[in-house]
Amino acid sequence: MKHLVAVYGTLKRGCSNSGLLREATFLGEDALTGLTLYDLGPYPGAVIRPSDGVVVEVYAINDRILADLDVLEDYFPAAPEESLYLRKRMATHHGSAWVYIYNRPVASHRRITSGVW
Template structure:
């Protein structure tokens, strides 16, 4: 396992895409006050904006799994600015971790005030 990722939506335990993390190593939870969460309908999106905190789960994953997550999140490393999400490093209590940040306007989207989707 060479990558650390912080997830906040459908990849969390109990949600529809968590099965992708079945072989990942769960490190622990965190609350990130450097993110703000928005309701996008079938999934949430986070922006790098201060808030009271977004609940995340932190995992250690390998390179092939990171590529699978990139595909799930609509992130293309070769077209970062055009991607649905952008992958960025963010500080967690478990160290630096990749997080997927929503890359579209959120003007008409509801902010999730409690930070948990």
């Protein structure tokens, strides 16, 4: 396991895309106050904006899982401006982790004030 990733939506335990993390090591939860969460319909999106905290699950993952997550999140390292999500490092209680940040406007979406999706 070479990377940490912090997830807040469909990748969380019991959610629709959690199977992508079946070989990952669950390290625990955290609340990231540097993020604000928005309801995008079938999934949430977090943007870098202060809040009371977005609840994340932190996992240790390998290169293959990270590549699979990039595909799921429509993250294109060679063309970030075209990506639906950007991958940014953020501090967690478990260490510096990759977090997928929504790369579109959120003004028309409902803010999830609880920080839990």
